[in-house]
Amino acid sequence: MAILEKLYNMTAIQDFIDGPGTILMLVIGALLLYLGIKKKYEPLLLIPIAFGLILANLPGGGMGVVPAEYIQIDEHHYKNLFEIAHDHGIMNFLYYSLIKTGFLPPIIFMGVGALTDFGPMLRNLRLAFFGAAAQIGIFTVLLSAIAFGFTPAEAGSLGIIGGADGPTAIYTTIMLAPHLLGPIAIAAYSYMALVPVIVPLVARKLCSEKELRINMKEMDKLYPPKRKIKNLKAVKIAFPIVLGIVIAIFVPSSVPLLGMLLFGNLIKEVGVTVARLSDAATGSIMNTATIFLGLTVGATMTSEVFLNVQTIMIIVGGFIAFAISIAGGILAVKVYNLFARKKINPLVGATGLSAVPMASRVANEIAIQYDPKNHVLQYCMASNISGVIGSAVAAGVLISFLG
Amino acid sequence: MSDFGFALQLMGIGMITVFIILSLVVLIGNLIIRFVNKYLPEEVSKKVEKIAEQTTALNRKKVAAIVSAVKTVTEGKGHVTKIEKMS
Numbered sequence: 001m002a003i004l005e006k007l008y009n010m011t012a013i014q015d016f017i018d019g020p021g022t023i024l025m026l027v028i029g030a031l032l033l034y035l036g037i038k039k040k041y042e043p044l045l046l047i048p049i050a051f052g053l054i055l056a057n058l059p060g061g062g063m064g065v066v067p068a069e070y071i072q073i074d075e076h077h078y079k080n081l082f083e084i085a086h087d088h089g090i091m092n093f094l095y096y097s098l099i100k101t102g103f104l105p106p107i108i109f110m111g112v113g114a115l116t117d118f119g120p121m122l123r124n125l126r127l128a129f130f131g132a133a134a135q136i137g138i139f140t141v142l143l144s145a146i147a148f149g150f151t152p153a154e155a156g157s158l159g160i161i162g163g164a165d166g167p168t169a170i171y172t173t174i175m176l177a178p179h180l181l182g183p184i185a186i187a188a189y190s191y192m193a194l195v196p197v198i199v200p201l202v203a204r205k206l207c208s209e210k211e212l213r214i215n216m217k218e219m220d221k222l223y224p225p226k227r228k229i230k231n232l233k234a235v236k237i238a239f240p241i242v243l244g245i246v247i248a249i250f251v252p253s254s255v256p257l258l259g260m261l262l263f264g265n266l267i268k269e270v271g272v273t274v275a276r277l278s279d280a281a282t283g284s285i286m287n288t289a290t291i292f293l294g295l296t297v298g299a300t301m302t303s304e305v306f307l308n309v310q311t312i313m314i315i316v317g318g319f320i321a322f323a324i325s326i327a328g329g330i331l332a333v334k335v336y337n338l339f340a341r342k343k344i345n346p347l348v349g350a351t352g353l354s355a356v357p358m359a360s361r362v363a364n365e366i367a368i369q370y371d372p373k374n375h376v377l378q379y380c381m382a383s384n385i386s387g388v389i390g391s392a393v394a395a396g397v398l399i400s401f402l403g
Numbered sequence: 404m405s406d407f408g409f410a411l412q413l414m415g416i417g418m419i420t421v422f423i424i425l426s427l428v429v430l431i432g433n434l435i436i437r438f439v440n441k442y443l444p445e446e447v448s449k450k451v452e453k454i455a456e457q458t459t460a461l462n463r464k465k466v467a468a469i470v471s472a473v474k475t476v477t478e479g480k481g482h483v484t485k486i487e488k489m490s
Contacts, residue, residue: 231445
């Protein structure tokens with residue numbers, strides 16, 4: 001009988017019976033896997049996050065990320081990585097070495113930079129301003145979250161979801177409120193996956209048919225750009241170097257993200273001579289970083305941390321931040337159109353948040369529905385790319401003031 | 404100052420900072436374009452002009468595409484000097 005009892009205690013059956021939250025978390029993990037695999041909602045990140053969540057909630061597996069207090073020895077001293085691995089397992093080793101140090105988001109940003117083409121923005125520089133207007137959702141939700149009882153640091157992490165940039169949201173949350181990392185990462189990537197739903201919803205509510213029919217190419221013919229770029233390659237090489245230095249002077253706290261983004265972009269633009277570097281940045285390095293980022297972020301979502309009212313507020317607040325950011329960009333274009341002769345399609349404003357290039361593709365599809373000849377993709381990419389810079393700068397401001 | 408007042412202030416600072424940085428993006432972009440246009444105009448475009456002058460049947464965009472393709476495939480070592488239509 002004693003042997004049978006020991007055998008029973010060896011299994012995790014009693015843990016499942018004692019903690020119904022564990023079962024609920026496994027259901028959430030399965031749901032996220034379904035969304036990633038079947039619905040293809042950001043599968044590259046959602047699948048590792050969901051599996052990390054499942055691993056973290058398997059009783060006795062020791063794969064859940066433990067709170068920072070467990071690895072803190074005194075106010076300024078922490079366990080070393082060997083001690084963390086020994087005491088809390090490999091998932092905590094990965095989390096505290098790769099995530100808590102803020103290492104992986106900038107690495108992913110390097111890959112994003114190597115995949116980004118600044119060309120559309122350089123050809124339509126004035127559209128870059130709408131990437132600023134679309135950051136309004138970040139700060140509006142920051143205010144609202146404080147009113148609902150979040151601390152300023154937590155509210156900043158919640159608001160950054162409105163920037164629609166996964167690595168930026170994760171980096172900011174690591175710096176400001178690491179205990180909210182799981183729900184914020186899930187909200188950020190879920191809403192990015194829902195861009196094809198959210199952008200049309202907000203755009204159709206705020207724009208008239210006449211506005212959505214504004215043809216940007218016709219406008220370019222009526223009011224041609226003052227100057228053409230005679231050597232786009234040289235401009236594209238010089239741009240990340242100069243911009244990186246200037247941003248470092250004004251918002252140094254955004255350098256880990258933007259610096260790596262611009263470095264990634266530089267090696268892409270230099271071309272064949274460093275093709276191996278850009279291949280590595282966009283291929284093996286980015287893919288490896290994505291796997292570890294997804295798994296470890298998922299592993300922060302244990303039932304004790306995830307199942308609370310704050311998580312629901314983050315999911316709702318994230319959606320509001322997203323919607324306000326889109327609305328902010330659209331309204332900025334509308335105000336601009338009141339005074340300008342050369343009108344801009346408000347969809348260009350709607351893509352002022354990050355989520356590159358999906359937001360631009362969705363905006364293009366909306367424009368084509370109203371006028372099959374109205375291809376706005378290149379114009380939307382201009383504000384979309386500036387939105388990446390804008391959200392990283394906003395993150396830098398939040399980290400400087402709240403970190 | 405209350406948290407809400409601080410957040411309101413942060414909203415102002417944040418939005419102004421983002422706007423200033425993106426203004427700098429526009430300014431830097433324009434300055435680089437001016438500098439490059441003046442001192443580093445693309446050689447390829449001159450070559451395209453030269454080749455396009457020789458060809459009447461091919462339009463300039465096609466010539467530019469061919470020149471760029473050759474440049475990419477040969478890693479900058481190959482140059483198009485003449486384009487002839489076979490039929």
